[in-house]
Amino acid sequence: MNRFTIPIAMLCLVTPAFADDAADAIKAIQSVGERSKGATNARAAVQTLKQHGGKNLLPILKAFKGSSLLTKNWLRSVFEAIADAEQKAGRALPKGDLLTFVKDTSESPSARRLAFEWLLQRSPQLESELIPGMLLDPSPDFRRDAVRRLIDQASEAKDDAATDLYEKALTGAVHEDQVTTISKALKDAGKEVDISRHFGFLMTWKIIGPFDNKDQKGFPIAYPPEAKVDLSAEYDGQLGKVKWEPIATDDDYGVLDIGKQIENYKGSLMYTTTTWQSEKDQAVEIRLGTPNAWKLWVNGALVFEREEYHRGTRLDQYKVPVSLKAGSNTILVKICQNEQEQSWAQDYKFQLRVCDRTGAAVLPVTQAAANSTPRKEIR
Numbered sequence: 400m401n402r403f404t405i406p407i408a409m410l411c412l413v414t415p416a417f418a419d420d421a422a423d424a425i426k427a428i429q430s431v432g433e434r435s436k437g438a439t440n441a442r443a444a445v446q447t448l449k450q451h452g453g454k455n456l457l458p459i460l461k462a463f464k465g466s467s468l469l470t471k472n473w474l475r476s477v478f479e480a481i482a483d484a485e486q487k488a489g490r491a492l493p494k495g496d497l498l499t500f501v502k503d504t505s506e507s508p509s510a511r512r513l514a515f516e517w518l519l520q521r522s523p524q525l526e527s528e529l530i531p532g533m534l535l536d537p538s539p540d541f542r543r544d545a546v547r548r549l550i551d552q553a554s555e556a557k558d559d560a561a562t563d564l565y566e567k568a569l570t571g572a573v574h575e576d577q578v579t580t581i582s583k584a585l586k587d588a589g590k591e592v593d594i595s596r597h598f599g600f601l602m603t604w605k606i607i608g609p610f611d612n613k614d615q616k617g618f619p620i621a622y623p624p625e626a627k628v629d630l631s632a633e634y635d636g637q638l639g640k641v642k643w644e645p646i647a648t649d650d651d652y653g654v655l656d657i658g659k660q661i662e663n664y665k666g667s668l669m670y671t672t673t674t675w676q677s678e679k680d681q682a683v684e685i686r687l688g689t690p691n692a693w694k695l696w697v698n699g700a701l702v703f704e705r706e707e708y709h710r711g712t713r714l715d716q717y718k719v720p721v722s723l724k725a726g727s728n729t730i731l732v733k734i735c736q737n738e739q740e741q742s743w744a745q746d747y748k749f750q751l752r753v754c755d756r757t758g759a760a761v762l763p764v765t766q767a768a769a770n771s772t773p774r775k776e777i778r
Contacts, residue, residue: 421455424448425462428473445477453485457496463510475513482517492517501529508538515541534571539757546572550580562588569597573758575652575714599752599760600653601673601730605630606646609667611637612735617668618692618706624670625696628729637667646671650750652714657734658747668735675730675753676764677723683761685730688716689749692735697721698728708737709744715758 424444431437448455459478463471485492497514500506518525530548533541546568553564565584569592572578582592595602610622623634633642648655657669685695685702690712694704703719736747753761 420447421451421458425458425474428477429462429466429470431469431473433469441473445473445480448477449481449484452481453490453493456481456493457500460497460500460510460514461506463507463513466507471507471509475509478513479517486520492521494518494522498525504537508540511538512540534567535759537757539573542571542757543574543577546574546577546581550577553584562590566590572597573754594651595653596762597760598652599754599762601675601751601753602649602653603645603647604655604671604673605643606657606661606669606671607634607636607641607643608669609637609641609664610669611666612668612737613666615666615692615706615708615735615737618694618733618735622668622670624672624731625733628672628731630672637664643672653750653752654748655750656748658736658745663736663745663747665736665740666738668733670731670733671749672729672731675723675728677725677728678764679725680723681761682720682722683753684756685719685721685751685753686715686717686758687719687732687749687751688712688714689734690746691749692737693749694733695719696729696731698724706735708735709739709746712746712748714750720756 424447427437427440427444431441448459456478459474459481462474466474482492497518501511501515501518503511515525515529526544530541530544532545534545534549536542536545549564549568549571553561553568556564562585565581565588569578569581569585572581578594578597582594585592607624610620611617623629623632630643633640635641646655646660648660650656655671657663661669685697687693687695690709692706692708695702702721703717705717730751732749732751734747734749737744753763755761
């Protein structure tokens with residue numbers, strides 16, 4: 400018998416067993432739940448993955464896709480532990496496999512970024528090789544890097560060359576600070592920038608109220624608009640009869656300021672609605688910012704709620720994945736104000752936009768008929 404026959408046969412048996420061990424270990428990590436449920440099995444799984452070193456790096460990265468944030472934290476930890484041990488032992492990471500993974504836009508953005516950052520430690524030139532082609536990447540982090548490079552180039556260029564670079568950067572910009580920098584530069588160059596359209600903010604609404612929210616009791620109460628959005632209806636409100644009225648904002652960042660545009664009714668709540676025309680069935684994100692308690696319905700289905708007052712507000716404070724149908728989609732927002740008198744508790748406003756998971760605007764086909772009324776502030 401050839402002395403190499405047995406080792407080769409053994410290899411054929413060991414490889415599937417290793418693959419099964421890795422798959423089972425990853426499943427154990429993905430099974431970890433709240434309050435450390437399954438954590439004991441997951442810790443054992445981590446040790447199993449570490450035993451095979453760099454061979455497990457790619458399976459770990461692929462497991463990010465579709466995993467919960469908790470699972471991703473576990474996977475990130477074990478990936479970094481293995482990668483660090485491999486490098487300390489003088490063994491190279493599987494550069495080719497990791498590079499192919501980074502370029503695969505169907506994989507998890509956070510996993511792709513993790514692989515990229517480890518590759519950069521040994522191959523810093525990859526940044527200049529890869530990032531320029533990631534201006535429209537599904538990963539917001541890669542897009543940010545690509546936009547940053549263009550902004551840096553534009554700041555060194557002059558006249559039309561600089562303007563062209565800023566305009567190119569804007570096509571991929573999804574972060575507020577970068578859009579602000581780019582739009583200022585373009586406006587200084589005499590170019591118009593529609594920031595609200597760039598982000599996909601909804602600017603035109605119908606509003607009804609106030610309804611009673613004294614002692615914060617109105618949040619769970621289903622006032623009539625929650626059952627049906629009837630724009631011709633009139634209801635008993637907190638201060639008398641109420642009906643739907645048009646309201647809109649011209650704020651660059653889509654802030655609809657109820658307190659200033661109408662009145663800061665203390666202990667009240669308002670409903671606002673608009674329609675969004677979609678060219679197809681599609682998955683999007685509705686991103687909302689508000690310091691008030693709120694609920695959100697899409698086509699009559701409650702998709703998110705938050706009963707918290709005056710926490711503060713920022714762009715994209717809340718991200719809600721929703722499915723839109725082809726044609727007209729009804730968006731309804733309930734905004735609640737409490738009775739606190741402190742200066743920091745007076746804001747009564749929200750901003751809402753529709754985008755994809757990177758933060759790039761998804762625009763409607765047309766404005767719905769219910770929102771075609773010219774902008775009007777009511778007092």
